[in-house]
Amino acid sequence: MTSTRPPLLAIRDLAKRYGDDVRSVEAIRGVDFDIREDEFVSIVGPSGCGKTTLLKCMAGLLEPTSGTVQFRGRVVHSTPAELAVVFQDYSRSLFPWMSVHDNVLLPLRKRRDLAGKALLVQRALDAVGLSAFSAHFPWQLSGGMQQRVAIARALAYQPKVLLMDEPFASVDAQTRSELEDLVLSLRAEFGITVVLVTHDIDESVYMGDRVVVLSKPPTTVQESLIVDLPRERDQIRTKELPEFARLRGQVYRAIKHGERTLLSAASTSPEEQRPERALQSPERTPW
Amino acid sequence: MRTPTRPGQEPTAIASAAGRPQRMTAVGTTNRGRAGAAAPGQITTRPVRRDPLGSPLAPVVLGSLGCVLALTIWELASQLGAVPSADVPPPSTVLPTLAEELAGERFWVSIGHTLTQWAAGFGLSIVVAVPVGLLLGSNEATWRAFRPLVEFFRTVPGNALIPLAILLWGLSLQSVVFLTVFGCGWSLIVQTMYGVHDVEQEARNTAAAFRLSRLERVRWVILPSALPYIVTGLRIASSTALIIAVSAEILIGVPGIGQDIALTRTGGQVDRMYALILASGVVGIVIDVVFSRFERHFLRWHESQRRWAEK
Amino acid sequence: MRFARRYSDLILEIAATAALLAGAWVYLAGDRGYAWVSVPEMLGAFKDAWLFDRFSSDVVPSLSRLALGFGVAVLLGIAVGVALGMSRVIRMLALPVVSFLRAVPAVALLPLSIVLFGIDSAQKVAVIAFVCSWPIVLNTADGVASLDSTMLMTARSYRLSRLELIRYVIAPGIVPRVFTGMRVSISLAVLLLVTSEMVAATSGIGFFVWQAQLTFSIADMWAGIILLGLLGYTLNGAFLLLEKRFCRWNTEMKGNRS
Numbered sequence: 001m002t003s004t005r006p007p008l009l010a011i012r013d014l015a016k017r018y019g020d021d022v023r024s025v026e027a028i029r030g031v032d033f034d035i036r037e038d039e040f041v042s043i044v045g046p047s048g049c050g051k052t053t054l055l056k057c058m059a060g061l062l063e064p065t066s067g068t069v070q071f072r073g074r075v076v077h078s079t080p081a082e083l084a085v086v087f088q089d090y091s092r093s094l095f096p097w098m099s100v101h102d103n104v105l106l107p108l109r110k111r112r113d114l115a116g117k118a119l120l121v122q123r124a125l126d127a128v129g130l131s132a133f134s135a136h137f138p139w140q141l142s143g144g145m146q147q148r149v150a151i152a153r154a155l156a157y158q159p160k161v162l163l164m165d166e167p168f169a170s171v172d173a174q175t176r177s178e179l180e181d182l183v184l185s186l187r188a189e190f191g192i193t194v195v196l197v198t199h200d201i202d203e204s205v206y207m208g209d210r211v212v213v214l215s216k217p218p219t220t221v222q223e224s225l226i227v228d229l230p231r232e233r234d235q236i237r238t239k240e241l242p243e244f245a246r247l248r249g250q251v252y253r254a255i256k257h258g259e260r261t262l263l264s265a266a267s268t269s270p271e272e273q274r275p276e277r278a279l280q281s282p283e284r285t286p287w
Numbered sequence: 288m289r290t291p292t293r294p295g296q297e298p299t300a301i302a303s304a305a306g307r308p309q310r311m312t313a314v315g316t317t318n319r320g321r322a323g324a325a326a327p328g329q330i331t332t333r334p335v336r337r338d339p340l341g342s343p344l345a346p347v348v349l350g351s352l353g354c355v356l357a358l359t360i361w362e363l364a365s366q367l368g369a370v371p372s373a374d375v376p377p378p379s380t381v382l383p384t385l386a387e388e389l390a391g392e393r394f395w396v397s398i399g400h401t402l403t404q405w406a407a408g409f410g411l412s413i414v415v416a417v418p419v420g421l422l423l424g425s426n427e428a429t430w431r432a433f434r435p436l437v438e439f440f441r442t443v444p445g446n447a448l449i450p451l452a453i454l455l456w457g458l459s460l461q462s463v464v465f466l467t468v469f470g471c472g473w474s475l476i477v478q479t480m481y482g483v484h485d486v487e488q489e490a491r492n493t494a495a496a497f498r499l500s501r502l503e504r505v506r507w508v509i510l511p512s513a514l515p516y517i518v519t520g521l522r523i524a525s526s527t528a529l530i531i532a533v534s535a536e537i538l539i540g541v542p543g544i545g546q547d548i549a550l551t552r553t554g555g556q557v558d559r560m561y562a563l564i565l566a567s568g569v570v571g572i573v574i575d576v577v578f579s580r581f582e583r584h585f586l587r588w589h590e591s592q593r594r595w596a597e598k
Numbered sequence: 599m600r601f602a603r604r605y606s607d608l609i610l611e612i613a614a615t616a617a618l619l620a621g622a623w624v625y626l627a628g629d630r631g632y633a634w635v636s637v638p639e640m641l642g643a644f645k646d647a648w649l650f651d652r653f654s655s656d657v658v659p660s661l662s663r664l665a666l667g668f669g670v671a672v673l674l675g676i677a678v679g680v681a682l683g684m685s686r687v688i689r690m691l692a693l694p695v696v697s698f699l700r701a702v703p704a705v706a707l708l709p710l711s712i713v714l715f716g717i718d719s720a721q722k723v724a725v726i727a728f729v730c731s732w733p734i735v736l737n738t739a740d741g742v743a744s745l746d747s748t749m750l751m752t753a754r755s756y757r758l759s760r761l762e763l764i765r766y767v768i769a770p771g772i773v774p775r776v777f778t779g780m781r782v783s784i785s786l787a788v789l790l791l792v793t794s795e796m797v798a799a800t801s802g803i804g805f806f807v808w809q810a811q812l813t814f815s816i817a818d819m820w821a822g823i824i825l826l827g828l829l830g831y832t833l834n835g836a837f838l839l840l841e842k843r844f845c846r847w848n849t850e851m852k853g854n855r856s
Contacts, residue, residue: 345690346690346693349687349690349691350690350691350693350694351694352691353690353691353692353693353695356691357695374713375714428610431610431611432610432611432613432614435611435614436614436615436618439827439831440827442827443826443827443830443831444785444788444789444792444826444827445789446789446792446793446796447792447804447822447823447826447827448823449796450796450807450810450811450819450823451633451811451819451823453811454632454633454811455631455633526701526703529703530703530704530789532703533703533705533706534705534793537708537709537793537797538793538796538797544706545703545705545706548706548709548710549709552709552710552712552713557713560710560713561710563706564706564707564710567702567703567706568698568701568702568706569701570703571701571702572697572698572701575701
C-alpha cells in the first residue's frame, strides 16, 4: 500500500501557542503527520489536547505559531478550495434563516452552472436521506438530522478532503452509529479522503484506516496506528473481531500511559516516513 | 400583543465593546477571554503576538482618544467655517462657558429642579405601577382582561397629554408628575405583568412540589423571578421620565435645565445652550449608568437562578 | 373545551375594554370641569377634524416628517452600526461619544435644532433622524459583534466572498437586533414629533393639539390626543407584525429551544 505520490495534506512541525509571552498556553508543540489520498485518518486524544486546534490549523482557519500545513504541496493560509469542514456544533454552523436546501446550496453560490448545482444539492440530500426535508429549516430538525444536513452541505461541495471535528459528539449513541456508517458509505461512494477528530476511541478505530493518537498539551503525536481491519465495516461484526479489541486497547493505552506506550515495531507501519517526535524526547510528554 | 423587553435587551451602551469576552467577527479581529490569555479553541487569524486590544486599558485609552477626536473635529469644523460658527460655536468657547455654569449657583438650582421633578414622577410611577402590575399579572383572568388595555396606553406618547396637564394643573410639580406617571407607568405595568405572568407556570409547579403557601410562593418564587423584568423596566422608564421632565420644562415652563436651554435660545446665548445640553447629557448618562448597573446585577443573579430552575 | 376557553378569553378582553369605555362615557357625561368634554363630543370633534378636514393640513405633514426622519435614522443607523460592529477598534473609539449622544434627553436638543434648522419640517426631520439613529446604531453594532463565531468560521471554511458573507450571513443574522433598535426608535420618534410640533411649528397633529388648548377648543384638543394615541399604537403594532414576519426564524428557533 506504499504510495509514491506526495501526501495530500502534510502537517510539518506544527506548533500553536496562545497568549503573549508572559501568560501563554502552548496548545500544540510539534505535530508531524501525513494524510494520503483516500485515507481515512482518525485523530484521537485526551480531552483538552488541542484536537480542535489542530483541525482548524489543518483547515486553514487558524494560523499556526510555527510549522506548516501543506495541501498538495502548497502552504495553507486559508481553507483550500478542495477541503470542507464539518463542525461539532451543527446548530451553530447551519444558518437558521435558510432552509435545508439553501444551506446546502450556499457554498456552491459561486458556481455558474445552475442545473449542475441543483443536481449536486439533490444528490447530497438524497445521499444523507433528507431529500424530503429540503424545504424545512434546520431548527425544525433533530440533532442527528441537522448534522446530516451539515454533511450533505460538505458533500455537495465535492471536496477532496473532508475534515470532521467531533461531528457525532452531540448526538445520541444510536444516531451516532447511523451517522458513522453514513460517513463510511459516502466515503466509499464518493472517494473522499477523511480526517475525523474524535474523543471516542471505539469510533476512531471503527472508522479509520489509521489512528493518530495525540498527547496531552503541549500536544505532540503520541502514536500512529494502522488499523488492520477489513475495509467493509459493520457495527456488530467488526467490533466483535479480536483485532478490533486489540487495537482499541492499544489506542486506549496510548492515550493513558504516555511514555510507557507499547510502541512495538508492529504498530508503526513501515510507511510512516517521518519519525515521531515523541519517541525522540520523552520529556515532551510530561505525563 | 407585544413581547416585553426581556431582561438584558436593548443595551444602552455597546456592551460588547469592552469588558465582556467577545467572539470573533468576520473581519478577523482578535479577541480574548477576561484573563488575558485566550482559552484553547478560540480563534485568531493573525500570528499571535501581544494583543494590545485585549488589555483592560484599551477601552479607556481608545475611548478617550475617541472623545478627543470628536472634540477636535468639532473645533475644526467650527473654526474653519465648515459649519456657521454663530450657530455651532467651537468647544473652545463652549467648554469654558460650561465651567462657568458649573461654578455658579444658578446651574445647580436648575439641575436640582429637574432631578426633583424626575425623581418625584419616576418614584410615583414605580409606587403605582409595580403593585398594579403584580396584581394584574398574578391571575390569568386579569391578565387576559387588562393586557390589551395596558398595551394600548403604553404606546400613547406621554407628551401628547401636556396640553391636558397645563389645563389641569398649570405650571406646577403636579403637572410633571402626572405626565411622568402616564408616560412611564404603563410600560412599567406591562413589564411587571409579564414578569409575574411568565413565572406563574413554574411557580405553580414549584409551589405544588414544595407545598408553599400563597405568601411564601410570592416571596420566594414569583418575586425573585419577576424582579429582572421589573428592573429592566425601571432602566427604560428612568430615561423616559427624564425626557418627560425636560419636555415639561420646555413646554410648560416649570423650572429646570430644560427651561434654561429654551431660554438661551430666546436670549441668543448659543454658547450657553451648548454647555447646558452637554450638562444634560451628563445627567442622562449618570441616570443610565446607575440603572444599567442595577439591572446587570439583577440579571447575573437571574441567569444563575434560571439555570438552576431549569435543571 | 378549548374553544370555550378561547371564547372566554375574548369575552374578558372585550369586557374590560368595554367597561372602561362605558365608564369613561358615563363619567364624562356630567360636567367634569373645563378640561373635559363628553365622549360624544370628543368623537364628533375627531370626525370633524381628521375625516378629512384637517387631514392634509396636519396629518400628512406629521406623518411625512415621521417617515422621513425615521427612514434616515434607519439607514444611517444600520450603516454606522455595521461599521462599529465589524471593528473592535472603532467600537472602542466611538463608545463614549455615542453613549453620550444617546444619553442626552432628546427634547433638550429641540431649541438647538430650531436655531440650526428653523421651525419647519426640516427641523423636525433632522431631530428625529439624529436622535432615533442611536438606538439603531447600538443594537446593530451589538448584533454584528455578537454574530456566532462558529457560523462565521463555517462561512470562512467554505470560502464565501466578502459580499456573499454580508448578503447571506451578516445581513440576515442581524435583522432581529435591527428590529429591536427600530422598535425603540419608533416610539422615540413619535414622542419627538409630537413635542417638536408643540414647541414650534406651523402645522402637524401636535401643533393642532397645542393650538386647540391655547384657544380652549377642548373637544379638538381631545380629538388630537386620541389621534396621537392611535398613531402610537398603530405604529407599534405595525413594527411588531413586521418583526414577526421577518424574524420568524429567530422567534421560532428560540421557541423551539425552550
